[in-house]
Every structure is written in C-alpha cells, then in structure tokens.
Amino acid sequence: MRNHETKKAKLPFFGLGKILPYLKPFWKRFIFILVMGLLASADDVIMPLFQKHVLNKFIGERDFTSFGIFIALYLLAVLMSGVLNGLSTLRATQTEAEINNTLRGKLFAHLQTMSFSYFNQNSVGSVHARLMSDTSRIGSLASWNLLDAVMHLTYIVGATVIMLILNARLAVLVLSVIPLLVLFFALFQKIMLRADRALRAQNAKITGDFNEGITGAKTIKTLTVEEKIIGRFKSGTSSMLRKSVRSARIHGIFSAVMTFASSTALAIVIWKGGYIAQSEIGTFSAFMSYAIGISEPVRWLVEAISSLIQTQVNIERVTGLLEMKPEVSDSPEVIEKYGDTLNPKRENWEALRGDIEIRNVSFRYPDGQETVLDNFSLDIPLGTHVAIVGETGAGKSTLINLICRFYDPTEGEILMDGKNLKERSLLWLHSSIGYVLQTPHLFSGTVRENLLMGKPDATDEEIENALRTVSAWGIIEHLEDGLDTDVGENGSLLSTGEKQLIAFARAIIADPAILILDEATASVDTVTEQKIQGALEAVTKGRTTLVVAHRLSTVVNSDVILVVREGKIVERGTHKELLKMNGYYKQLYMRQFEDEETEKVLG
Ligand SMILES: Nc1ncnc2c1ncn2[C@@H]1O[C@H](COP(=O)(O)OP(=O)(O)OP(=O)(O)O)[C@@H](O)[C@H]1O
Ligand SMILES: [Mg+2]
Numbered sequence: 001m002r003n004h005e006t007k008k009a010k011l012p013f014f015g016l017g018k019i020l021p022y023l024k025p026f027w028k029r030f031i032f033i034l035v036m037g038l039l040a041s042a043d044d045v046i047m048p049l050f051q052k053h054v055l056n057k058f059i060g061e062r063d064f065t066s067f068g069i070f071i072a073l074y075l076l077a078v079l080m081s082g083v084l085n086g087l088s089t090l091r092a093t094q095t096e097a098e099i100n101n102t103l104r105g106k107l108f109a110h111l112q113t114m115s116f117s118y119f120n121q122n123s124v125g126s127v128h129a130r131l132m133s134d135t136s137r138i139g140s141l142a143s144w145n146l147l148d149a150v151m152h153l154t155y156i157v158g159a160t161v162i163m164l165i166l167n168a169r170l171a172v173l174v175l176s177v178i179p180l181l182v183l184f185f186a187l188f189q190k191i192m193l194r195a196d197r198a199l200r201a202q203n204a205k206i207t208g209d210f211n212e213g214i215t216g217a218k219t220i221k222t223l224t225v226e227e228k229i230i231g232r233f234k235s236g237t238s239s240m241l242r243k244s245v246r247s248a249r250i251h252g253i254f255s256a257v258m259t260f261a262s263s264t265a266l267a268i269v270i271w272k273g274g275y276i277a278q279s280e281i282g283t284f285s286a287f288m289s290y291a292i293g294i295s296e297p298v299r300w301l302v303e304a305i306s307s308l309i310q311t312q313v314n315i316e317r318v319t320g321l322l323e324m325k326p327e328v329s330d331s332p333e334v335i336e337k338y339g340d341t342l343n344p345k346r347e348n349w350e351a352l353r354g355d356i357e358i359r360n361v362s363f364r365y366p367d368g369q370e371t372v373l374d375n376f377s378l379d380i381p382l383g384t385h386v387a388i389v390g391e392t393g394a395g396k397s398t399l400i401n402l403i404c405r406f407y408d409p410t411e412g413e414i415l416m417d418g419k420n421l422k423e424r425s426l427l428w429l430h431s432s433i434g435y436v437l438q439t440p441h442l443f444s445g446t447v448r449e450n451l452l453m454g455k456p457d458a459t460d461e462e463i464e465n466a467l468r469t470v471s472a473w474g475i476i477e478h479l480e481d482g483l484d485t486d487v488g489e490n491g492s493l494l495s496t497g498e499k500q501l502i503a504f505a506r507a508i509i510a511d512p513a514i515l516i517l518d519e520a521t522a523s524v525d526t527v528t529e530q531k532i533q534g535a536l537e538a539v540t541k542g543r544t545t546l547v548v549a550h551r552l553s554t555v556v557n558s559d560v561i562l563v564v565r566e567g568k569i570v571e572r573g574t575h576k577e578l579l580k581m582n583g584y585y586k587q588l589y590m591r592q593f594e595d596e597e598t599e600k601v602l603g
Contacts, residue, residue, distance in 0.1 A: 014308050015315035021101065023142055029095045030146065036088035037150035043081045044151075045158030048289035050074050056282030065232035079175050089145055096143035103135040107321060113341050115327040116406040117366045130321055134314040141311045149304040159290045166283050170273045173292050177265045180408070181295055184261065185302040188254045193306070197245040202240045209233050262295035327366060328408050330425050338425035349425075352432035352513040353417050356403060356543035357379040361412035363402060372398045373567040375412070378507035385399070385545045387555035389588065396548045397438075399564070402517055405429055434512035438519035440503035444493030447476055448483040450491075450502055454510035466508045467537055471503035471531040496523040504532075508539055515540060518548045528565065529554060561585070 023030075053070060057063045103562055107130060119127075134410050156178075163171035213220065213229055222230055267283075269291045276282040322355060327371040336358040339345035347421045358378040364371050372395045394443050401407050402414060407422050414421050421429060434454075443452050451463050458466075463483065467473040475498060479485040491499040507515065521529045533554055536545075548556050556575040563578070563585045571578055 014307075015319070019138060019142075019315045022106065022319070023099065025102070025140070026095060026099060029091060031100075031525055032144070033088060033091055033095065033143065033147050036084055036091065038145045038154050040084035040088055041080065041151040041154035041160055043084060044293075044579045045155055045162065047078060047081075047294075049191070050077065051164070052286040054282065056280055056287055060281055075465055080372040088151075092143040092147045096139040099142055099294040100135050100139040101404055103138060103318060104131055107131050107135065107284065107318065107560060109342065110286045110324075112231065113326050113329070114324070115329075115400065117327050118324070121367060130317050133319045135309050137314040138318060141307055144305045145307045145311075147328060148300050152304070153296045156294060156301070159294055163287065163290055163334070166286065167273070167276065168277070170269065170287060173268050173272055174265050174294070174465075177261065178294070179269065181261050181298045182302060184257055185299050186252070189302060189306045192247070192250050192254060193310070195250050197333055199240070199243045201246050202236070202243050206233070206236045206240055209236055226345065238340070258295060261290050265291040265295065283410070287509050294350050328426065331422065334423065334425050338428055339357075340425070341427050344425070349428045350417075352428075354382045354513040355415075355417050356514070356544060357415040357418070358399075358403075359413050359415065361402065361409040361414060363398060363410050365398075365407070365409065371410075371567065373402070373409075376567065376569070377412075378562070378569070380544060380546070382544060383542050383556075385540055385559045386547070387544065387558035387561045388548045388564055389550070389555060389561060389585070395567040396564055397518055398567075400435075400516055400546065400548065403514075404433055405558055406434060426478055431510075432513045434507035434515045436450065436500070436504050436507050436515075436520035438522055439582035440496075440499045440520075440541055442487050442494070442499055442502060444487065444489045446481075446484045447479070447502060450487060451483075451486045451506050451509055453508040454508075458509050463505075466505040467530075467560070469508055469535045470501045470504045471535065472505055472530050497525065497528070501523055501528075504592050512543075513544070514544045516546045520547075520551040521554070522550065533557075563588075 050073075053066075054292050057066065068296060099415050105211070111127065111131075125585060158173060160171070163174060167359070209232060210231075213233065220226060220265065227240055273287055276287075329339070337345070338348055356378075357380070358376060361373055361376045362371055363373040363376075376399070388399065390396055402409055405414075405426060408422070416424070443453065451466065452458055453460070460483075464473060467476055476482060476485075487491075487494055487499075487502075491502070494502070504517075504520055521532055524532070529551070537557070547555060547558065555561055559574070560572060561575060561578055565584065571581060571583055573581065579589065
C-alpha cells in the first residue's frame with residue numbers, strides 16, 4: 001500500500017499518476033497503440049512527397065528512370081496506411097472496452113465491501129455514474145486520446161521537419177500560424193466545454209423530472225398536480241432548447257475558424273512560395289498539402305490535452321472510490337486469520353453459537369447529530385427469543401444494525417460468544433446471521449433463485465419446508481410457474497407481503513445461528529401472521545432470535561420483551577410481567593388491543 005502512496009505523490013500529472021497503477025496490466029497494449037499510431041502517422045507525413053516526386057520528376061523533368069521503384073514504394077505506402085490504421089483502430093477499440101470492463105469490475109467488487117453509511121450518503125445515480133460514465137471517460141482517454149495524441153504529434157513533428165528540409169524560410173512562415181491556432185483552439189475549447197457542460201446539466205435535470213413524472217405518476221394524479229408538473233417539464237425543455245442552440249452555434253463558429261486557419265496557412269504558401277512553383281512545382285504542391293494538413297492535427301492535439309484535463313475529475317472519482325476504506329472493516333489481523341469478502345478462509349471460522357452481549361454501547365450515525373443509543377447494555381443468552389418494541393424512531397433498527405455490525409458503536413462494545421465483534425470477520429458474522437428486513441429485497445430472477453441465495457445447494461425439499469414454515473407454500477404453489485415464477489426487478493411482480501414471506505423463507509433456509517426479524521411480517525395479513533407465529537416457535541427453538549415488532553400481539557410469547565424509548569430500555573420482562581408493571585408497555589398494549597377488538601367488532 002505504501003508503495004502506491006509514494007507513486008501517487010510523484011506523479012500528480014493530471015491525475016495520471018493515480019490511475020496508472022490500475023492501467024498497468026495494459027502496458028503492452030499502450031506500447032502497441034503508440035507504435036502503430038507513430039507508424040501510421042509517419043506514413044501520412046510522407047504521402048505529399050510522392051506527389052512532389054510525380055510533379056518534379058515525371059512531369060517537370062520528364063525523367064522516368066525511377067518509375068518502377070516509385071510505383072512499388074507508393075503501393076507499399078498505401079497498403080501500410082490501410083493496415084496500420086486498421087490495426088491501431090482495432091487495438092484502441094479493444095483496449096477501451098477492456099479498460100472499461102476492468103475498472104467496472106474493480107469498482108463493483110469494491111462497492112460490495114463498502115459499509116451501509118456509504119450507500120446512505122451517496123445516491124444510486126452518483127454511484128451509477130462512477131461505475132459507467134467515469135470509467136468510460138478513462139477508457140477512451142487511455143485508448144483514443146492516446147492514439148490521437150501520438151498520431152497528431154507525429155504528423156506535426158514530421159511535417160515540420162520535412163518542410164524545414166524542403167524550404168526553411170517558407171516552413172517558418174507556415175509554422176508561425178501554429179501558435180495562433182493553438183491559442184484559438186484552446187480558447188474555443190473552453191467556450192465549447194462550458195456550453196456543453198451547461199447542456200449536460202440541463203439534460204440531467206430533465207431526466208430527473210422525467211423519472212419523477214413516471215415513478216410518481218400515481219401520486220401526481222391523486223394530488224392533481226399534473227398541470228404544475230407539465231409546466232415544470234416545459235420550462236426545463238425550453239431551457240434545454242436554448243442551450244442546445246447556443247452549443248450548436250459555438251461548434252459552428254469553431255468549424256468556420258478551423259477552415260479559416262488552414263486557408264490562412266495555404267494563403268501564406270501561395271503568397272510567399274508562389275515563386276518556387278516556377279522551378280519546382282512538386283515542392284510547392286507538397287508545401288500546400290502540409291499547410292492544409294497541419295491545422296487538423298493541431299486541433300486534435302489541443303482536444304486530446306483538453307480531454308486529459310477534463311478526465312481528471314473522472315479519474316479522481318474512480319480512484320477516490322477505489323481507495324476509499326469502508327467505515328466498518330476487518331482489521332489486518334482479522335483478515336490474516338479469517339480472510340476477507342473476496343477470499344474468505346472458511347476453514348478458520350468458528351461456528352457461532354449465538355450469545356450476544358451489548359456492553360455500554362452509545363451510538364450516533366456518522367452523518368447524524370443525535371445520539372441514538374445512549375449507554376445501552378443488554379445480555380442475550382444463547383437461544384433466547386427477544387422482542388424489541390417501542391415507538392417509531394426509538395432506535396430498534398439501529399440496535400440491530402449494530403448487532404449485524406453494519407455500523408460500529410461510537411462507544412462501548414458488542415460481544416458474540418464472548419468475543420468482541422471486531423475480532424471476527426464481517427463475512428463470518430453476516431453468514432451466521434439471518435436478517436429479514438421490513439423492506440425486503442428480492443433479486444430479479446425466479447422465486448427459486450431467490451431462495452437459493454440463502455443456501456446455494458438447498459434441495460427442493462428444504463425449499464418446500466422453509467416455505468411451509470412461513471405459510472407461503474400455498475401462495476407459491478398458486479403462482480403461474482410455481483417456484484419458477486419470475487419475481488421481476490426487486491420482486492415488483494409480487495405483493496409486499498409475498499416478498500416478505502419469500503425473504504423470510506430465504507433466511508430460514510440458510511439455517512443461521514441468530515435470526516433477526518425487523519418488522520418482517522408487518523405487511524402480511526393477521527391470519528397468515530398468526531400461522532407464521534405458530535411455526536416460528538419450531539424454527540426459533542435453540543436459536544437466538546431478535547424480533548422487532550409494532551404489532552404487540554405477535555410478541556406475547558417471547559422470552560423477554562424490551563421496551564425501547566429514545567435509545568434506552570425503559571422496561572423489560574415477559575409479557576405478563578410487563579402488564580403487571582402497569583407502565584408504558586401496558587399503555588401501548590391496551591391501546592392496540594382495543595383497536596384490534598374494535599376492528600373485530602366492525603369486522
Ligand atoms: N442512516 C441514518 N443516518 C442518520 N440518522 C439515522 C439513520 N437511520 C436512522 N437514523 C435516526 O436514528 C433514530 C432511530 O432510528 P431507527 O431506525 O433505529 O428507529 P426504529 O426504532 O427502528 O423506528 P421504526 O419503528 O420506525 O422502524 C431516528 O431518530 C432516525 O432519524
Ligand atoms: Mg426500524
């Protein structure tokens with residue numbers, strides 16, 4: 001790691017130093033592109049010399065002695081030009097695709113190691129942009145811009161040398177246009193960039209409005225704000241139109257300036273070099289070719305440099321993410337012993353029994369102001385069935401996030417089987433815990449594929465048992481293709497309750513030592529919930545279970561119920577003990593009980 005740091009410090013050149021370590025595997029490709037670009041461009045540079053020879057020798061002096069060799073060389077040059085251009089284009093395309101592929105693979109793998117807080121703080125859109133467009137900018141910089149830079153630089157140098165040899169005075173005159181060109185192009189590049197950036201920003205805004213209009217369609221209709229939304233969209237698009245026209249205008253002026261610049265160089269040749277035409281028409285014509293030909297490479301070279309400067313941002317974003325350390329991570333000693341996410345050393349993993357001890361834990365979210373848990377202590381012996389209840393925002397999910405080590409406590413420690421969580425690997429912990437969330441996530445694919453995520457080698461029998469346990473077997477059986485029904489993106493083709501049941505079954509199949517249910521059955525009807533309740537007892541026997549629930553009727557059988565209020569346990573005990581206490585829990589329970597009774601009566 002230290003090595004990287006020193007390399008970075010030595011090569012801050014437009015961020016190239018930062019990205020080079022990641023591009024190292026491609027060095028052979030880069031050399032190939034460099035050599036091909038150089039040769040292809042050298043070939044272009046000598047082309048006007050053939051023209052010179054034809055005009056001076058064959059037409060001017062009527063000397064045909066070298067005709068045979070000339071034809072052979074000319075054919076060779078034409079052939080070489082085709083082959084070299086073809087090969088370099090092919091290699092650049094390949095290199096671009098491979099760099100994109102490699103960087104995306106690395107970024108995606110790295111993203112999987114990032115902690116919850118990263119995903120809380122960064123929108124899906126910005127992560128997506130890093131993964132797709134930032135990498136693609138780097139890919140094209142390291143292939144096309146590299147090829148362009150080599151080819152055009154070679155052309156400029158080659159043409160300059162040949163012109164100097166042919167006629168130094170005239171060459172200096174033609175070349176004096178170049179600094180002016182560079183200045184012009186650099187200026188225009190800046191203006192064009194600004195216009196293009198404004199256009200892109202507007203485009204992103206419109207895309208955002210567009211998405212909202214589609215995903216929020218139902219809400220828009222029920223709030224009857226269609227007119228307002230359409231108005232906002234229209235003002236966005238007309239601003240986009242103005243910006244597009246402006247950008248097109250600037251690009252148009254730029255093309256005109258380009259043509260003007262090469263015409264100026266040509267005019268100089270005709271004005272000052274016209275006299276050569278009398279004696280050496282061929283030399284004159286070659287000069288004309290170089291004068292016209294040199295403005296294009298200058299333009300592309302300026303563009304390649306400008307690309308390099310712009311891509312700095314993309315390089316920073318990609319390498320910044322790649323170098324970012326997850327907030328919660330395994331220490332080097334832990335990795336040494338237990339391996340990491342991508343190379344786990346499962347042979348060293350101890351089986352988790354399921355004793356949990358929370359010692360004086362205080363916690364504040366990394367981006368939060370308030371202390372959510374304050375000096376919280378709790379002992380959950382192996383096999384206990386714990387229920388956590390309390391009002392919205394009390395800190396129930398936070399407690400579970402800490403037990404799962406999605407965050408580290410700000411103070412205090414959490415032990416499992418008597419060992420601090422930080423001394424064991426995250427992957428070990430996560431593979432020993434079954435966690436069913438309030439908002440279940442299903443992967444696109446079939447019901448079976450989703451269930452197998454819990455245990456890849458589960459048999460059909462195990463799958464069926466798990467589904468029966470959560471009373472979902474009947475539901476799945478009635479789906480059109482049964483277990484092979486497609487669930488859609490994030491399970492969108494199923495109801496929320498169905499998704500919860502599948503997520504629940506997925507956790508059970510994995511047979512975890514600790515089972516955590518955070519409002520896992522909140523979207524399931526009361527009848528199904530009661531059925532699950534019965535089956536749960538069998539599943540949770542001998543297994544430490546933590547259940548967060550709002551519906552208190554579902555937790556009455558727990559070994560211990562913790563009543564959490566503002567990050568503190570205010571009451572604890574069994575259902576009966578808590579009712580006897582005649583405190584906060586009783587209030588909560590009676591209120592819900594009355595509601596449920598009323599519901600039953602109204603039926
Ligand atoms: N990612 C976060 N960053 C900052 N603060 C957060 C974050 N998640 C939750 N909080 C805050 O922490 C407090 C506790 O939230 P938590 O999710 O633990 O509540 P909860 O008891 O699970 O509530 P609910 O019953 O609604 O699920 C809340 O005040 C909330 O605003
Ligand atoms: Mg919660």
